[in-house]
Amino acid sequence: MTQQELFENIKKKESFLCVGLDSDITKIPKFLMQNDDPVYEFNRQIIDATHTHAIAYKPNLAFYECNGTKGWESLERTVAYLKKNHPDIFIIADAKRGDIGNTSKLYAKAFFETINFDAVTVAPYMGEDSVTPFLSYAGKWIILLALTSNKGAFDFQFTQGFEKKQLFEQVLEISQQWGTESNMMYVVGATKSEYMQRVREIIPNHFLLVPGVGTQGGSLTEVAKYGMNNHCGLIVNSSRDIIFASSDENFAIAACAKASAINQEMKILLMKYL
Amino acid sequence: MTQQELFENIKKKESFLCVGLDSDITKIPKFLMQNDDPVYEFNRQIIDATHTHAIAYKPNLAFYECNGTKGWESLERTVAYLKKNHPDIFIIADAKRGDIGNTSKLYAKAFFETINFDAVTVAPYMGEDSVTPFLSYAGKWIILLALTSNKGAFDFQFTQGFEKKQLFEQVLEISQQWGTESNMMYVVGATKSEYMQRVREIIPNHFLLVPGVGTQGGSLTEVAKYGMNNHCGLIVNSSRDIIFASSDENFAIAACAKASAINQEMKILLMKYL
Numbered sequence: 001m002t003q004q005e006l007f008e009n010i011k012k013k014e015s016f017l018c019v020g021l022d023s024d025i026t027k028i029p030k031f032l033m034q035n036d037d038p039v040y041e042f043n044r045q046i047i048d049a050t051h052t053h054a055i056a057y058k059p060n061l062a063f064y065e066c067n068g069t070k071g072w073e074s075l076e077r078t079v080a081y082l083k084k085n086h087p088d089i090f091i092i093a094d095a096k097r098g099d100i101g102n103t104s105k106l107y108a109k110a111f112f113e114t115i116n117f118d119a120v121t122v123a124p125y126m127g128e129d130s131v132t133p134f135l136s137y138a139g140k141w142i143i144l145l146a147l148t149s150n151k152g153a154f155d156f157q158f159t160q161g162f163e164k165k166q167l168f169e170q171v172l173e174i175s176q177q178w179g180t181e182s183n184m185m186y187v188v189g190a191t192k193s194e195y196m197q198r199v200r201e202i203i204p205n206h207f208l209l210v211p212g213v214g215t216q217g218g219s220l221t222e223v224a225k226y227g228m229n230n231h232c233g234l235i236v237n238s239s240r241d242i243i244f245a246s247s248d249e250n251f252a253i254a255a256c257a258k259a260s261a262i263n264q265e266m267k268i269l270l271m272k273y274l
Numbered sequence: 275m276t277q278q279e280l281f282e283n284i285k286k287k288e289s290f291l292c293v294g295l296d297s298d299i300t301k302i303p304k305f306l307m308q309n310d311d312p313v314y315e316f317n318r319q320i321i322d323a324t325h326t327h328a329i330a331y332k333p334n335l336a337f338y339e340c341n342g343t344k345g346w347e348s349l350e351r352t353v354a355y356l357k358k359n360h361p362d363i364f365i366i367a368d369a370k371r372g373d374i375g376n377t378s379k380l381y382a383k384a385f386f387e388t389i390n391f392d393a394v395t396v397a398p399y400m401g402e403d404s405v406t407p408f409l410s411y412a413g414k415w416i417i418l419l420a421l422t423s424n425k426g427a428f429d430f431q432f433t434q435g436f437e438k439k440q441l442f443e444q445v446l447e448i449s450q451q452w453g454t455e456s457n458m459m460y461v462v463g464a465t466k467s468e469y470m471q472r473v474r475e476i477i478p479n480h481f482l483l484v485p486g487v488g489t490q491g492g493s494l495t496e497v498a499k500y501g502m503n504n505h506c507g508l509i510v511n512s513s514r515d516i517i518f519a520s521s522d523e524n525f526a527i528a529a530c531a532k533a534s535a536i537n538q539e540m541k542i543l544l545m546k547y548l
Contacts, residue, residue, distance in 0.1 A: 062371075161433035
């Protein structure tokens with residue numbers, strides 16, 4: 001998917017919402033457990049109920065890997081379902097991979113060929129050759145961790161190095177030599193919206209994937225105020241708040257209501273800042 | 275497995291070799307492709323041929339994930355085979371995971387419960403809460419990336435921050451507050467052996483997982499000279515050099531010969547420095 005196609009979808013749906021499919025098998029409604037593949041069934045119903053409000057879905061790999069082979073199967077089925085029924089949806093593998101070049105190449109194969117994801121999140125610690133193998137796929141994206149939404153972000157990401165630049169700033173600057181606005185995005189947590197202006201000084205045009213709105217405490221209004229650019233440039237993720245809005249038989253309707261409410265907020269913000 | 279048990283195995287086998295099961299399905303001998311699960315069959319034969327010379331095996335997840343559900347199955351079978359037939363072997367998931375606490379907890383479940391690995395490699399970029407969920411399992415280990423063996427290591431790992439300490443030094447220092455010598459090891463690449471002394475000044479007692487000997491160009495002698503401590507403290511990995519020593523029907527014998535040769539070198543180094 002191109003940057004322009006993504007922007008068209010945002011305008012069409014008046015939404016820049018990504019639904020995080022952190023589909024923890026211990027938290028999905030109990031009555032789904034009678035299905036052959038409860039996690040897939042949960043995802044399918046969540047997707048059916050929310051897709052008019054979302055432009056992207058983001059399964060986090062941890063929630064699938066903890067179920068072993070069966071979990072990987074649920075993941076493959078979920079992506080296939082999305083691709084077949086909602087081909088305009090941007091699908092992100094939240095995998096935070098990264099390894100030596102020879103190995104990252106195989107991760108790229110896993111997420112862009114074996115499973116047909118549009119994007120994969122990648123960790124920057126191992127540098128250029130751990131990232132570039134993902135960039136050779138036309139129409140596919142990497143989303144590099146820059147400033148994450150968790151408390152541990154303060155351990156290393158704010159380390160001041162060369163010219164007093166903090167590590168996340170160095171990641172933003174140096175990695176721009178590796179790819180373009182058409183194949184790289186960055187993770188910038190909503191809980192760090194006070195740094196969003198600094199991020200936009202360095203990368204005014206790139207798309208940002210923004211986790212941390214909702215349960216983690218980030219503000220959608222702040223994110224839009226400091227992060228939005230002339231092609232929106234934001235994909236804001238919400239996971240638990242939407243998918244676990246209810247645990248009874250109405251879970252999909254409750255998820256739809258949550259997604260719809262966020263969609264409404266986003267519509268207003270798009271009108272205000274775009 | 276405890277630090278002492280690991281050391282006992284090293285003394286018993288006179289080896290600190292880890293065989294990297296980077297079992298790329300496109301590189302394994304062609305005649306194995308007639309098996310139901312060629313990657314598992316390859317691993318099984320490699321393990322049978324090399325286990326007397328190795329104290330650890332390390333499947334790198336990328337080489338399994340690129341085969342999708344089937345790959346995850348090969349991985350589970352490989353670990354089960356090792357646990358059943360060689361319970362003294364230390365099994366490392368080279369996964370380089372790391373996410374917000376809530377999510378890392380599920381990765382820990384994937385690698386320590388769903389699959390019975392002894393250790394998992396973790397990336398430090400997201401800090402403390404991305405690492406600590408792995409540390410609550412008795413007898414299990416995390417192996418934190420400090421100084422990796424690839425060229426991209428120079429992009430960020432040498433960033434000079436507070437008190438002119440480089441990022442990898444900060445990772446070594448700060449992370450010591452999270453765990454102990456009994457549940458944390460560090461990745462230090464053999465290609466960076468000139469920094470091994472500095473690493474040992476900061477963490478004299480921790481075990482190090484050392485990739486990069488062989489194809490990547492690192493020297494085993496240098497690693498042992500600067501990295502070995504009084505309980506060895508080293509697990510040196512070799513992947514491609516051993517497992518792809520030959521691609522014909524004698525591949526397992528060729529792998530055994532390679533592993534045996536490294537074992538002999540290690541025996542001499544253990545006598546010299548231990």
